[in-house]
Amino acid sequence: MITQNITTTITGAKAIIEALKNLNVDTVFGYPGGVVVDIYDELYKDNSIKHILTRHEQSAVHAAEGYARATNKCGVVIVTSGPGATNTITGIVNAYIDGYPLIILTGQVSNNLIGTNAFQEANICDMVKTCTKAAFQITSAKDIQDTLYLAYKIATSGKKGPVVIDLVKDIFKETVQLTNKINTFENDENKITTSDLTALETAITNSNKPLIVAGGGVKHSQAEYTLLNIVKKTNIPVVSTMMGLGTFPQDNSNYFGMIGVFGDNSANQLLTESDLVISLGARFNDKITKRNELNGKLFQIDINPDEISKNVKTDKFIIGDINDILKKIHINKDFSGWSKICQTLKISNKKQEKTTNLLHSFEVIQAIENYTKDKNITFTSEVGQHQLWTVKNLKFNNKNRKIFVSGGTGTMGFGLPAAIGASVADKSNCVVCITGDGSFQMSLHELATCKENNLNIKIIILNNGYLGMVRQIQEKQCNCRYSQTKISSPDFVALAKSYGINAIKVNNYNEIKPALDMAFSNNDTFIIDFSIEPMEIL
Ligand SMILES: Cc1ncc(C[n+]2csc(CCOP(=O)(O)OP(=O)(O)O)c2C)c(N)n1
Numbered sequence: 001m002i003t004q005n006i007t008t009t010i011t012g013a014k015a016i017i018e019a020l021k022n023l024n025v026d027t028v029f030g031y032p033g034g035v036v037v038d039i040y041d042e043l044y045k046d047n048s049i050k051h052i053l054t055r056h057e058q059s060a061v062h063a064a065e066g067y068a069r070a071t072n073k074c075g076v077v078i079v080t081s082g083p084g085a086t087n088t089i090t091g092i093v094n095a096y097i098d099g100y101p102l103i104i105l106t107g108q109v110s111n112n113l114i115g116t117n118a119f120q121e122a123n124i125c126d127m128v129k130t131c132t133k134a135a136f137q138i139t140s141a142k143d144i145q146d147t148l149y150l151a152y153k154i155a156t157s158g159k160k161g162p163v164v165i166d167l168v169k170d171i172f173k174e175t176v177q178l179t180n181k182i183n184t185f186e187n188d189e190n191k192i193t194t195s196d197l198t199a200l201e202t203a204i205t206n207s208n209k210p211l212i213v214a215g216g217g218v219k220h221s222q223a224e225y226t227l228l229n230i231v232k233k234t235n236i237p238v239v240s241t242m243m244g245l246g247t248f249p250q251d252n253s254n255y256f257g258m259i260g261v262f263g264d265n266s267a268n269q270l271l272t273e274s275d276l277v278i279s280l281g282a283r284f285n286d287k288i289t290k291r292n293e294l295n296g297k298l299f300q301i302d303i304n305p306d307e308i309s310k311n312v313k314t315d316k317f318i319i320g321d322i323n324d325i326l327k328k329i330h331i332n333k334d335f336s337g338w339s340k341i342c343q344t345l346k347i348s349n350k351k352q353e354k355t356t357n358l359l360h361s362f363e364v365i366q367a368i369e370n371y372t373k374d375k376n377i378t379f380t381s382e383v384g385q386h387q388l389w390t391v392k393n394l395k396f397n398n399k400n401r402k403i404f405v406s407g408g409t410g411t412m413g414f415g416l417p418a419a420i421g422a423s424v425a426d427k428s429n430c431v432v433c434i435t436g437d438g439s440f441q442m443s444l445h446e447l448a449t450c451k452e453n454n455l456n457i458k459i460i461i462l463n464n465g466y467l468g469m470v471r472q473i474q475e476k477q478c479n480c481r482y483s484q485t486k487i488s489s490p491d492f493v494a495l496a497k498s499y500g501i502n503a504i505k506v507n508n509y510n511e512i513k514p515a516l517d518m519a520f521s522n523n524d525t526f527i528i529d530f531s532i533e534p535m536e537i538l
């Protein structure tokens, strides 16, 4: 129910800012342009919403996603029309697949120019139809507030995700009645029935070898604590997806690792060995091994009805909020016998070994783990070998240590802007971005954003001179024909200096600790460029 009192007349541009304020938005990420100058003028005059100027619109969206992940709030982005709008698309796809709530406000040419190939016109709403929860075009100022509130509701409910609002230029100067709206949205989320809960309880009680797969959904529903309590009581073994990392303490004896193509053998084997797989918000996409073995034994719990039976056919499922569901079930069976049997599988996990005297990624990450294990840190990573070494060697044992990775789309260029969003969300928090030489070059222009906002981000470059992940595939599939995967880089230390950022190069193991001491000695952005064995493989 929305109630309203009409108060005063304002411009459309101001109405946008007022609507954002009503939605408790205090930070936006963006990049201005001619079409949206009126909004930027209002931001300037109002001064109560902080604007973070990124150096590319894609980064603004990734940063807003990092902010949303860090705060559990909705990220907001403002960009101009045409190229400003189209530059957001990669970021939008990323947030859509991984399920983080964003509102992206794009400028649009005037009503009378739409469809004429006007200067900087792009039909962004049609372009993002398949990667947003909704896309609206506002052609009249009277629709501003209602559309923003609706967009917010859509972005933040069910499986969360991005909503685009395309703002036709004319509305900014148009006047409109400012309304004092109270946003209390009716909760129309799925209701969980008693028979749903009984079905889950019965499936678990009838099982001898159950397994919980903790997916990204556990994070989304903030079900970490409830999950831990259930496992404490029942000793059901737990594995996680990459998006679910950190949702269950990795030092718990009932944790058996990460599933997936690059996951742990113990975790993947458990998918086969178990007789019931309880999926908590996992999507079982094509990067998950052994999907066929799940046939007939999968119990899916997901807020998104589209996920049910999408990748593995199942007739056992509950659509709803994971935390709500887990809080309501009662299991009086102890699976510690089964969990003990599972321990033996841990021996099958691949050992990480040095092949040369050069620095190896895993020893760098292990050193970082060792150095930071008692600190509350948000990690981000990019995409490639460095990401997999990162998730394999960092430990997430409590909710003060988190990791943000681009899961569903594997977007190189995500990690640094996501770190910016996380750092902006809480400046007292130290953020560590672990990146590759290839990925870093996709968003290194954001060093300016880090410097300008005095962000406490430590950037760790695992510099192997290659697009290593692809090179590794070529080694096996193309008989070592490394087509276009050797990649040169600038002198990252000199580059950092040109941005006013301190940096150091590390070539051998003894230099790691002093470099970390230097990086963590203050709250500034700092870069460590690690020279890594180029031929290392996972
Ligand atoms: C935007 C984008 N382009 C291409 C790819 C394909 N890709 C996946 S991993 C990778 C190599 C990444 O290189 P680097 O960042 O140096 O990491 P490394 O594997 O060497 O650790 C590439 C090109 C991608 N994931 N994202």
Ligand SMILES: [Mg+2]
Pocket (backbone or CB within 6 Å): 384, 436, 437, 438, 462, 463, 464, 465, 466, 467, 468
């Ligand atoms: Mg590399």
